[in-house]
Every structure is written in structure tokens, then in C-alpha cells.
Amino acid sequence: MKSTDTTREEMWAKQHLSATHIDYAIWERDKQMLHRMSAISRSCTFVVDVYKLRYAFASTNFVDLLGYDSHKIATLERQGDYLESRFHPDDSTQLERLQVELGKFIYSLPIEERNDYCNIYSFRVLNARKQYVRVISRQQVLEQSRNGKAWLILGNMEIAPNQKESDQVECTVLNLKNGEMFSPVLPSPAPISLTQRELEILQLIQKGLLSKEIAHKLCISIHTVNIHRQNLLHKLGVQNSIEAINAGLASGLLD
Template identity: 30%
Template sequence: MRKTLNTKLLAQHFEFNPMPHLMLDNAKSIARMYSIMENCISVLSDLRTRKSYIYNGAVANLLGLSADQTEITSIWEDELLNKVHPEDLEKKYRLEFDFFQLLNTIDVADRTDYQVITKLRIKKKDGKYAFVQHRLIYVASSEDGSIWLALCLYNLIFDHPEFEIPQGVILNNRTGKIIKDNENRFGTLLSLREKEVLQLIKHGRRSKEIADKLSLSINTVNRHRQNIFRKLNVTNAMEACKVAENTGL
């Protein structure tokens, strides 16, 4: 799933205004402030240059991570991600893929109204797991609408019976509405007919063969194909099949 998400994120065009460094500097200041105020691990990723800036608050020591500010040549903070329980990591990537798909359907100005919240088990330096809340917010886009700067925040979850974190949700911060949760994220993305068409595409059937098999016109089949590509944010049948398999469709 990460490979598919990585491909989609980095395949964007990233057309820029003359002074993108000003927005980057502001985003760095925000990321640093979060790490100080919330004692969290704050990771700002620049998808265009494929770099990340990591600001480790006090929780980093609990997880056996250095307290130093670091810059890495990757959009993935693997020193931390390698400590996440494998089941939770896959859940995280799947929900973030869905988040990327969602943001490409809404106005660029509204993107910062949304975030992903995921509950993760992360291994501490004593070898035991701690529950951590992970938040993902895309804080800036380039002029062509490419999603550019991503902010990830890792906070220790309070050990209190009344303090609950959802397993995984996409949330609208402005309205408080949960857009999708980790249980139903892809179940209704495609219609039953679109799933049938995609299944036949996966088995190598051409549009004429699919039309004959499902008793449809070839124009209807082609319309279903285009709807599938649009909903999955892909450009060809091979990529559609890969995304569908990785997301459990």
C-alpha cells in the first residue's frame, strides 16, 4: 500500500510560484511549535523535494528516538515508522491513500479543513508498545493544485478510560464531521456494476468482451471504465487493478 501511495504523491507536477521557500519556512515554524507545545514528534514533509524535517518533542525519548532536529532525504520518517505495529502501519497507509483521493476532489482552499487521525501502537525503547495518536494534515499546495507540504504529528495518548482515540478517521475540522472511518473507507467507493467491470478487466477482458459478458453496450462499459479511473484517481487499467487490490476492493 505504501508503494502505491508513494507513487501517487510523488507523481504530482508541483508547479510553483516564485517564492515557495517562504511558505516552507512558515510551515517549518509551525511544525517546530507543535513539537514544543504538545511534546509531540512533528514531521514536515516536502513532497516536491522529497525531504522531511523532523522536530522531536519529549515523547521521542520514550520511543528511543534522538531529541535532535533532523532533516532526511525522504518523505517517510522510517526511523519512527519501523517502530509501528505492522497491522497499524498498513491501516495508516490505506487511510492516507483514501485521504489523498478525497483531497483531489475538493477545492484547494478547503484542504486544510481536513485531517486524518489514526491510533497507532508504537514500540517504546523498553520493547513494549505505547498507544500514539497520529494526525496528518496537508498544509500547502502548489499553484497547479498538487499537494505539497504534509504535516504529521505523533502524540502520546493519555492513559485514562474516558479518553478514546478512533482507530482511524478522516475528519473535517471546520464542521466536526467524520468523513470516513477505517471500517467503511472503500466499501461503497465503486458501484456493484463497476466492481464487476473491474473484475473482468483484471482477468484481461477487453471492453467488447465485457459488454458481451454483462449484456451491456460497449459505450456503457467504456463509461464504467472512465468512472472507475476517476474514482480511483488512476489513468489506466493496470493501475486501477493495483489500487483496488491494495485497498481491499
């Protein structure tokens, strides 16, 4: 289910970075420093290149501490969203929505204030034992372009000392200049409204009935059943019956 009309990559693209304002010799020096730091630190460090819209670096601590694939970490620039692939799927949706909302906040500020913030997230990832553990991830600007735009984003991820049971992503935004903090609140999604017939069909889908069986049970045609199925899939924002059942459970439409 698509959680937002705007993606993180689209928010990054709002920087309108230009190659003429970026010096990759700076990044090569930073990368050497990060390799040295990761050798003495147990935190998992990563860098996002906002100009190239991709990850540029991840420390080997992701392999040792969280069981990530060593080859994919070493070649992260070519692996797309590999880091996110180990996030809890429910948390991934919340994280993307939070990052988009925070992006909107950042771009509402004067340009000279946009790089003053550190975003601190708490969410769940798979560890080496294929168990979900809660981590703390801190993200802030590492390097700016020559005209002051955020170019490289530095992240540090550590296993949270408090492994509380929660299905909520927590987020705190820290102003690095004055120490002020706030916790953003996501706007509530619009309530899903199904007709009584669509809800009946969704409940029967949950019980494993096929369209022909649903049609017989409700004394309507298969064609009518299929129209209702397509309508409820559209309203739930999903592609198939399994996703519809999951969405129905998540929204409280199904028990």
C-alpha cells in the first residue's frame, strides 16, 4: 500500500544539486575517515549521496552486528534499497512517511537553517539470528555543496539498549545549533470506507472463498462479485487478495 504521494527520492531531488557545486575529492577523504572510525566503533555507519540518490557507503559493522550480507554491504552503491530490505515491513512504511514529512519541514525553513538538524529514529531490523531487534538510527548532514545544499547524509545505527515491544517507529528531531528537540506526529491516514457489500465480500475472501463461491453464497453474479473485488482493492490501495486481507486486518475492518 502506498503510504504517501511523495517519495524520499523526490524529496532529495528538491535540492537541485549540480555537479559543478560538488567536489568528490572531499568524499574520498571522508570515506577514509569513516573506514578508520568503523574499525574502532561498534556502530553501523552509512552515507547517502543526495546528488546520486543512492547509498554511498556502509561500514562492515552491519555484517558483524546485524548479520547483513558482506558482499552487498561492500557494493552498497549498486544494491538499491538493500539496507531497507531488512527493516520490519510495518516500520518501513512509517519511516518513509516520517522522512517525507520531515523533508517538507526542512524545505519550509530558510536555506541557511536547513542543515542544522539531526533526525533520530527508533525502529526494528532483522539481526544475524533472523530476529527483529530495535535500533537507534541518527541521521544528519555530513557535507554540503559549495552553495550550502545538503549533499552527503551521515547515518549511525546502533542496537537500542531498551528492546521494548512496540510496533511504532519513534522519531526525535534535534537542532544541532541550539539543542531544541521535537517529535513529529504523522497525519492520520484517511479512514477506509467500504460499502456493506464490499465488506461482506472481503470477509468471505478472508475465509478463502473464490469468486464463484462468493457469488453463490450472496446470490449475485460472478461479474458483480469481481466488480466489488476491484472496488475494494482500489479503496484499500492494494493489488491482490492477500494484501487486501492484511490491509483489512491493519485497519480494523477484519477481525
